[in-house]
Amino acid sequence: MDPALLARLTSGEGWGLLQSLPPYDESSALELAGRLRAAGFDAELVGAALTQSRLRVRATRKFGEAAAEMFFTDDGLEQATRSELAQLHAARFRDSGLRHVFDLGCGIGADARAFARAGLQVTAVDADELTAAVAAVNLRPWERAKVRHEAAEAVPLPTREVAPDTGVWMDPARRTPGVADITGRTRRTFRLDELVPSWDFVRETCARMPGAGVKLSPAFSHAQIPAGTQAQWTSFDGEVLECVLWWGELAWQPGRCAVVVSGRFAYEVREDDAVGAESRTARLDRLHGFVYEADRAVIRAGLTGALVRRVDGSELDGGLGVVTSPRDVVVPWAKKYAVLDAIPFNVKALRAWARDHDIGRLTIKKRGASVDTDQLRRQLRLSGSATGTILLTRVGGAQAVLMLAPLP
Ligand SMILES: C[S@@+](CC[C@H](N)C(=O)[O-])C[C@H]1O[C@@H](n2cnc3c(N)ncnc32)[C@H](O)[C@@H]1O
Structure with a gap:
């Protein structure tokens, strides 16, 4: 899909076609495509509509019912933050008194939607043209959310003095360009020196903002935690999904912590909780x-x-x-x-x-x-x-x- 096809799919005839599709069923998708083409829809639009319908089914496990109103790319869906964790990220910005978030590398906009839903002003940026266009569609319900197709490194960020209530969120791509796995998708990498935007850019940018959060792999090493930040490992239903580094106003207690999300509850464990634990080994x-x-x-x-x-x-x-x-x-x-x-x-x-x-x-x-x-x-x-x-x-x-x- 390219941005022009996305535009056709998200308006007029394409929108109507997508809304009219029955729940996606792989075994009847070919036959359905044939019927739609015979009814006069062009093949490209039918293919794009069926792809969205398929991705929405897959997206349900991350976004629940909201998946039915969102648009996706294969990679964008795979890299997107699941809604329960995105809500926690957004709550942290809101509860820290920040009002405006620059989401630098917003993907299809899963985190950005949570920021917007929490009442924050959002400037979402992605270097990939199609991905930025998908994010713009996903953020349509919120007037105060703007999407820019731009490299994060080129975005002029306001200074702390001018905008003390502005923060940055980054979820750097963790992919090795050109190296595909057997499904044809680019391979995930957990090496800091392969992040895009780069680890240097991430640290330098976050350190000069009033508050910032960066989502990293759960494999992030303790030895790399920048001074003064809070590193938070979060699990969802027993699986550790991310390590988020918080800077400035968002680093509520510098050091390490864990957040365990189970159903509707989130439990936090901090370094304080471990202080004074005796190191005995069982027999x-x-x-x-x-x-x-x-x-x-x-x-x-x-x-x-x-x-x-x-x-x-x-x-x-x-x-x-x-x-x-x-x-x-x-x-x-x-x-x-x-x-x-x-x-x-x-x-x-x-x-x-x-x-x-x-x-x-x-x-x-x-x-x-x-x-x-x-x-x-x-x-x-x-x-x-x-x-x-x-x-x-x-x-x-x-x-x-x-x-x-x-x-x-
Ligand atoms: C892991 S995804 C973000 C997912 C997002 N947090 C979500 O929940 O949907 C990372 C995104 O960063 C974008 N990206 C990578 N390098 C970038 C750069 N230098 N500037 C802006 N965006 C970039 C990629 O195109 C990709 O869409």
């Missing part, structure tokens, strides 16, 4: 009644100490994010299990346990163990009628298996 022969598995955002942020402190426990092994404790505590950003048994890792002993407990269906979890779970499952020859859960892990440096019962 297999003296495991307590409960184990707690920290959300991966908490582990990425290096804040397992907050869990140790919260449950007054001991880590199974350094860095795993799994803590054992005698205390039965509710921690919304950790999973809790009752420990039924614990043995050194040994296939024969595990098979005997499964047989003795009539286990037929077994959930095998892994933290810090290098065992091939498919092969292990075959070796266990499970044939019972009960269900079970085990954790393959390390306790005090040695491979171990914990038999667990998940708890709410």
Whole structure:
């Protein structure tokens, strides 16, 4: 699709055609395209309408019902921030007293829509002509949102003195130009020196604004956190999706933190929460009644100490994010299990346990163990009628298996 075709699709005949399409169904798409062409629509417009219809179905998991009113490109959809996290970004700008956001590299405008919906003035900029045009369509409902097709580096930003309530948001492309994966899309990269706009531009720009936020890969290293910023790892339903660096007014507490989004709730864990956590390591022969598995955002942020402190426990092994404790505590950003048994890792002993407990269906979890779970499952020859859960892990440096019962 090019900008001219997008313009046809988002107005007049093209708009009507898109609205009239039935819910997208891959198995009947070819036949539908044939019928629409036979009805007099030109092939290019039909192809573009069906592509949007297909992308909207895929976009539902990120944007819910709003996907039905948005436009996408394949890459733009893949790189777009899911709506729950975009809302958190926007709330942070609003709650910090900023009024105007420059979104430099706005993609199809998922973050920019959240800024606009939060009542902020938005200037969204993208270097790619089609992507900027798609963002402009997606921002049509908000009069105060403007989109520019321009390189971020060329945008004149107001100074702190002139516009103390203006901030910058950047979600740099993390792609290696010219290197495609098997689906034909450009390959994701997690190297800071391959970001566009560049890491130098990002740091220099953010440091001189009243407030700024930059979305980076969850693999971002602690050693690279610029002084005075706050690095926030965020997970959604257990998957760590981003590390956002906050500058200036938006860095509410410089250092590291984790945000765990679960359903309609977001829980924050900060460095303060981990202060004073004792570094004890558990012993297999003296495991307590409960184990707690920290959300991966908490582990990425290096804040397992907050869990140790919260449950007054001991880590199974350094860095795993799994803590054992005698205390039965509710921690919304950790999973809790009752420990039924614990043995050194040994296939024969595990098979005997499964047989003795009539286990037929077994959930095998892994933290810090290098065992091939498919092969292990075959070796266990499970044939019972009960269900079970085990954790393959390390306790005090040695491979171990914990038999667990998940708890709410
Ligand atoms: C990861 S996407 C942004 C996604 C967006 N936050 C969203 O939620 O929809 C990055 C965008 O940056 C744009 N971009 C890359 N380099 C740029 C530059 N130097 N100036 C402006 N935009 C740029 C790319 O075209 C791409 O659309």
